[in-house]
Amino acid sequence: MKALITGATGFVGSHLADKLLEKNYDVYCLKRKSSNTRWLKDKNVKYVEGDLFSNEALSECISKMDYVFHVAGLVKARTKDEYMKANFESTKNLLEITHRVNPGLKKFILISSLAGTGPAVDEDYVNENSVPHPITSYGFSKMKAEQEVMSYSDRLRTCIIAPPAVFGPRDTEILIYFQTYCKGLNSIIGFDEKYLSLIYVEDLVKGIVLAAEKEESVSQKFFVSMDKAYNWDEIGTVTKNLLQRxxxxxxxxxSLVFSVGYISEFAMGLFGKAATLNVEKCKDITQLRWTCSNNKIKSMLGFEADYSLESGFRKTIDWYKEMKWIK
Incomplete structure (x- = not known):
């Protein structure tokens, strides 16, 4: 089987490449000249030079594929237009090319995000039937990408995977939490109890490949998460026990979080750059429940997560220590 992965040089995409190689797929990775390929070094992947709008290169490659995994996405930008181009227009372009050159493709899989649906507000967990209510430009762009994929359901075999917070080796987002904790500080946003769904990266790619290969996934969307959501006190307890400190x-x-977000966004904007902690990120991290149900993928596809929060954190921490990212 031949599979194209966009975003293969990133955190989730590189783990997906590992999983497909393990299953003896021929793996093709879309790569810009500026891409850092350190996670794919010395692995049996083939590179397709270009970006998400390199139509000639994409057409030639996709015409030979059995699967297209669209993992690439922009999580930090200055404007809504930047998010829309990177997350929505790129998806639209890939779908148009795929429909034109390979309408018999086994599966087109979009890796979206819980942000495309939004946080749980009037329910403990959102599910695949929840009405989308994204609260950020990033989430809006992911919602539009999902809608575009679903609009092709009568012409292509499509599937959407929407994970919540993903963690594991190679991730640099949750790394900041562990680095701060190792310095003796456990920062928690707000005074209320916040919950979030999580998924260890190896479980996520297991779910992605399962959905790709299962006939039942056609024209479906799935949340891939652990069975339960965790609050930050629970996360802190697991971290304390594993780090033994x-x-x-x-x-x-x-109010303090938003103040820092405004200042950071303004300061980085002076240099024409996107801030890591901007106002939209503040909206994101102050929500009460970023939680989703995994009932659908469990019942329809038989998915079960192999890693608990503790076992996933243990592997992540061990890897960070091996890389000397934390002490």
Whole structure:
């Protein structure tokens, strides 16, 4: 089987490449000249030079594929237009090319995000039937990408995977949490109890490949998460036990978080760059419940997560230590 992965040089995409290679797929990776290929080094992948709008290169490659895994996406940008181009227009372009050159493709799989649906507000967990209510430009662009994929359901065999927070080796997002904790500080946003769904990266790619290969996934969307959601006190307890050290817990008021976000966004904007902690990110991290149900993928496809929060954190921490990213 031949598979094209966009975003293969990134965190999730590189783990997906590993999984497909393990299953003896011929793996093709879309790569820009500026891409860092360190996670794919010395692995039996084939590179397709170009970006998500390199139509000639994409057409030639996709025409020979059995699967297209669209993992690439932009999570940090200055404007809504930047998010829309990277996350929506790129998806639209890939779908148009795929329909034109390979309408018999076994599966086109979009890796989206819980952000495309939004946080749980009037329910404990959102599910695949929840009405989308994204709260950020990033989430809106992911919702539009999902809608575009579904609009092709009568012409292509499509599937959407929408994970919540993903963690594991190679990730640099949750790394900041562990680095801060190792310095003796456990920062928690707000004074209310916030919950989030999580998934270890190896479980996520297991779910992605399962959905790709299962006939039942055609024209479906699936959340891929652990069975339960966790609050930050529970996450802190697991972290403390694994690192075998304590950290001073400090709660940051929402007002302070937004103030820092405004200042950071303004300062980085002076240099024409996107801030990591901007106002939209502040909206994101101050929500009460970023939680989703995994009932559908379990019942329809037989998915079961292999990693608990503790076992996933253990592998992640061990890898960070091996890489000397934390001490």
């Amino acid at each position: 304590k950290a001073f817990k400090i709660r940051l008021p929402h």
